[in-house]
Amino acid sequence: MTQFDDAIVRLLGSADSWITTAAHRERAEVVSPLDGRSVTTYPVCEPDDVTLAVTRARRAQTSWQKTSSQDRAAVLSRLSQLVWDWEKELLDLIQGENGKVRSHAFEEISDVAMTASHYAKRAPALLKPTRVPGPLPLLSRATVHHHPLGVVAVISPWNYPFTLALSDALAALAAGNAVVVKPDSNTVLSALAAKVLVEKAGLPADLFHVVAGRGSVLGPPLIKNCDYLMFTGSTATGRKLAVQAGEELVGFSAELGGKNALLVLHDAPIRRAVKGAVKAVISNAGQLCISTERIYVEDAVWDTFVPRFVRAMKKVRVGADYAWSTDMGPLISADQLTTVSEHVEDAKAKGATVLAGGEPLPHIAPHAYAPTVLTDVTDDMVVARSETFGPVVSLYRVADTEEAIARANDSEYGLNASIWTNPVRGQSVGARIEAGTVSINDAYVVAWASMHAPMGGMKASGIGRRHGDTGLLKYTEPQTVATSLVHPIQVPPLIGERGWSRIMRTFVKAWR
Template sequence: MSAQNPNPAGDPALDGPPDPEHDPRASYALEPEYVAALTARLVATSGTTAEVRSPLNDAPLAHIPQSTPRDVAEAFARARPAQVAWARTPVDVRAAMLLRLHDIVLDRQDEIVDLIVWENGKARKHAFDEPLHVALTARYYGRTASRHLGTRRVPGVFPVLTRAEISRVPKGVVGIISPWNYPFDLALIDGLAAIVAGNAVVTKPDAQTMLSALLGAELLEEAGFPKDIWQVVAGSGPEIGGAIIERADYVCFTGSTATGRVVAKACADRLIGSSLELGGKNPLLVLRDADLEKAAEGAVRASFSSSGQLCVSTERMFVADQVYDRFVERFVARTQAMTLGATLDWGNDMGTLISQAQLDTVVAHVEDAVAKGARVLTGGNHRPDLGPYYFEPTILEGVTPDMTCFGKETFGPVVSLYRFHDEADAVARANGGEYGLNASIYSQDGARARIIARHIKCGTVNINEAFGATFASLDTPMGGMRESGTGRRQGAEGVLRFTETQSVATQRVMPLGPQLGMSDELYAKVMTFNLRLLKKLGRA
């Protein structure tokens, strides 16, 4: 990728939105040949394009060819025969390609991170999390696919006479609809599990971040995966999302709860499975024995990583009375010390929101809270001097149930603080609402924190960490409870969801029925005797 960076040293004079006549940042551009090479991977014949603008400066970034429902049908038509051949490829061969992908992603991380920042606007250090997590995922399934997917012997009804085994058969062609907030990571990680399980994939990345997803498709081909098993289409959800669900054998969706309900209903109508990672209003608990410096540092990452546009980021913080004032002092100070900016460079602690729509939501939530009596401890302002959609990291106090941000997901750099005295009350309040995606607990008593964690209705709980401990531990399944979704990515569940369970049993010597002229009554008595004997022998 080639893009001219006129401010490699981070010159403050060049901070802020570009002036086309005076600011050389206005000449930022991706090379047309680079964009053309990526978009050539799309199945898109409509003849129309959609403009993508960078949230860094609202400058045009690319024009993406758009797909039609007919293109979606063509993508599935290409994927199906490819999947049949791919399913016959030994698992260890598929896994070896994932291990090659691991190295390729790490080798090309600078290019990947550049493109993520261009399209999404997050700070570079947060963009780096994406190739890191893709590499971790590729290595994990590259090393464990045979264990998860291999045929497994199980006890038959009669020892020796009955051989029983369980196989994992690929679903077929998996439809993946991925979001803009982690445009490289979430465009790939679910699909990596799907293809190592023997499936093909048709994916529709979000319209705002197509290039990051298309770069991922390029890297898959470079790693040796057959081209036709990974098809990419472009367009809005209402335009082509339904066409994907109509043809897929399984659907994986990451996005809002409202859209997730639509996807779930459409899949149910076709009697196909789905996994859905949806919204969250994630709590963080600071217990009275917490290390307050560690808790404050973690709270900054929990709340403001990727500008709060992270499904597992914290929006509600419950702090024990005994340490509340001391914690808040540290948390506010660390937040105020953050380096803010919307550039490609390292050094920013928080980047920008992605769009005007996200900015409008964040502004509306903060203004509503303030108008109804909430206090802004720090932040609370739109910063157009840093970027068109930039909003400061914001800490609110005194948020009440009548305020929009109390229960609705903000999906921005806004967190609300609440005191608690009784830990049981804190858990009950953390479980309030309908979401249940991620939670964090800070305590120096790990055993007690783990007991508390089991009472929190969230799919992942991190102790003395914001979200990274579960996110980066690939053996731990990740997903939501309640309205935060269904199904899990990562771990065994993350790959087995893309398979059908097939049981095969071979009966030897004697059939499971009367034989040699045996009467039905005698057969029943013989079977009863055998069942009692097997129980005495400890058989399951």
């Protein structure tokens, strides 16, 4: 029995116990990218199962919203500790199902623990009714309430299957909602582990459901029946879901695709920049929404940075195991291997130069691909502008900082960026980058892990934000309750409309 098999038994037992189904269903296989082995199976849900899950969730939510925000926060606090209690099993499960190396799986469980702890501390204050000024001081007052929406649907991807099934759900649960998660079919078990742990933490039954199956089958009934949709995935799919959510007048938030840029400026700390750039490219084998696929290097440091970076990329230890020492794992599937290979082969055929990698590594794992560095990349190549979602990066020489900024912004995407320069200067440069998050002298962690700050994409990289106060309040319906304490705000007796207009004009000018 492998570590993956053991983790499944210890955490889940049987997948059937945790997936919501209304009847006996056909089954799908769970295949590990580490060795291509079929490990277990799970029931594939139908639209009726979505209806059942939402119905149960909605019934449970009526009681949950009456639970105090402090008691809801206590569940999140306990979950944060449970994640660490089950660290080994979670690492083994995520690795076995996704193929990422141990250090990258650790980022996932760390994120969930941090998110749970953050909202456990922050949610009660955010959800407390807030007094705000009324239109007439002393004569009026207003209070803002934040009510839960009801049932939040989370459609999560395969690349960070534990984090993205659970972290968004935690904010929704803290706000008083129920959650139905539809994970990617490649990584159903990680979402089930999320359900196991939130229930161990004390979340009442039926507040967190998992339905597994094809998005084209389960997505429409999920959107039709939910009160809000959170999606993480491709821009193309995000556009379709946004249309469906719009037709149902359902709130929608999404983190979508990216073609993220990293800038190495003339005053960059080169040694740190090389190490950081490698991490930015190879994390989760490049299958990270905020990983780097474009590097712009100022001419003044090109000859220093590029040889060191290429050498470092060639030294990346690619493996398919559970060892902490392995740097990068295989891609998730044969389809993803095909996409990455096609992008690189297209670039090579059109004149790109391969400085490192550029080939599959079938001797390591069925879907492994070498960390790849390209240069001489031109706009007619697919890899230049399309999201590759693999360990492939293109290097571009630029004359100065202005050109680096302009070229970084020359993309339909705007999810994440990394800038290596003087920290003070980096702030001003970062503010000019058209990306939802920008990390200075860090690959991506410093921005992602800033839990008090919002995270999301500009342009075609998304709509709405996770993290920060916004990441929780988006799952609420704001309500204003205002009171006129003495007299309705209208014309008093004996004054007349004209006199009243002059009084209001004087008041408004003074209030300004």
